[in-house]
Amino acid sequence: MLPDYVLRNRAYWDAQAHDYVRPGERNWADNNPEWGIWGVSEDELHMFPDDIAGMDAIELGCGTAYVSSWMARRGANVVGIDNSEAQLETARRMQKEHGLDFPLLHGNAETVPYPDESFDFAISEYGACLWADPYKWVPEAARLLRPGGRLSFLTNSFLVALCVRDEDGVPATDRLLRPAFGMHRLEFPDDPGVEFHISHGDWIRLFRDCGFEVTDQIDVRPHEDAYSRYPFATLEWARKWPSEEVWKAVKR
Numbered sequence: 700m701l702p703d704y705v706l707r708n709r710a711y712w713d714a715q716a717h718d719y720v721r722p723g724e725r726n727w728a729d730n731n732p733e734w735g736i737w738g739v740s741e742d743e744l745h746m747f748p749d750d751i752a753g754m755d756a757i758e759l760g761c762g763t764a765y766v767s768s769w770m771a772r773r774g775a776n777v778v779g780i781d782n783s784e785a786q787l788e789t790a791r792r793m794q795k796e797h798g799l800d801f802p803l804l805h806g807n808a809e810t811v812p813y814p815d816e817s818f819d820f821a822i823s824e825y826g827a828c829l830w831a832d833p834y835k836w837v838p839e840a841a842r843l844l845r846p847g848g849r850l851s852f853l854t855n856s857f858l859v860a861l862c863v864r865d866e867d868g869v870p871a872t873d874r875l876l877r878p879a880f881g882m883h884r885l886e887f888p889d890d891p892g893v894e895f896h897i898s899h900g901d902w903i904r905l906f907r908d909c910g911f912e913v914t915d916q917i918d919v920r921p922h923e924d925a926y927s928r929y930p931f932a933t934l935e936w937a938r939k940w941p942s943e944e945v946w947k948a949v950k951r
């Protein structure tokens with residue numbers, strides 16, 4: 700039985716998938732990773748391990764799987780899992796167009812059908828790290844990784860989750876709109892999707908409880924000329940406060 704939020708997010712992402720076709724095509728066509736809504740470069744964020752070639756890697760919530768394509772082109776043995784069949788349809792079409800083949804699974808990244816210690820690296824860019832429950836997907840990532848295996852993900856900052864407006868398309872201001880204490884599952888009145896956000900202290904305790912050691916946490920700052928198609932934070936806002944954050948951890 701899938702949890703209610705996984706079913707809701709499945710319907711939500713099946714309906715959103717058409718908006719992710721063009722960005723997915725662009726990202727598949729460009730093997731120069733740019734991350735998050737502001738397109739910050741891999742040189743700055745180092746989301747991938749330097750020695751990714753030959754690693755067994757999994758993308759948790761791969762969407763159109765362009766991140767997986769970047770890893771495959773760097774020599775990793777890649778698996779992508781996503782909750783939306785419509786997103787995976789684009790991913791499969793891209794695989795054919797670009798002559799890349801790796802397993803794409805339709806499923807919930809909180810319960811991945813692979814044995815313990817199958818992977819050296821797990822990554823998520825606005826995938827499971829935003830749309831799945833951290834108290835389920837982080838232990839699952841820990842189960843899937845071998846000792847010494849690494850986890851990297853990029854998601855909305857905790858701060859933006861506190862300031863983001865309920866109304867769709869209206870940018871965050873400098874007002875805190877919801878309490879930090881108790882923040883976990885976040886739903887918006889006019890939006891069927893369910894997101895998850897926890898405080899930095901909660902992330903650190905969760906990583907520790909799952910056998911991870913945090914190796915980095917980056918508050919992402921866009922460049923002065925950056926552009927985002929997402930209206931929830933303006934460039935001016937994101938230059939003052941982090942709208943996105945990166946976490947990196949290693950399994951002990």
Ligand SMILES: C[S@@+](CC[C@H](N)C(=O)[O-])C[C@H]1O[C@@H](n2cnc3c(N)ncnc32)[C@H](O)[C@@H]1O
Pocket residue numbers: 705708709712719759760761762763764766780781782783786806807808809824825826827830831
């Ligand atoms: C924003 S996309 C992430 C992919 C890509 N990096 C991007 O930014 O476009 C979010 C993806 O997370 C997937 N997702 C949501 N909940 C999930 C879950 N529990 N397990 C696996 N994938 C999930 C959605 O289906 C969607 O394709």
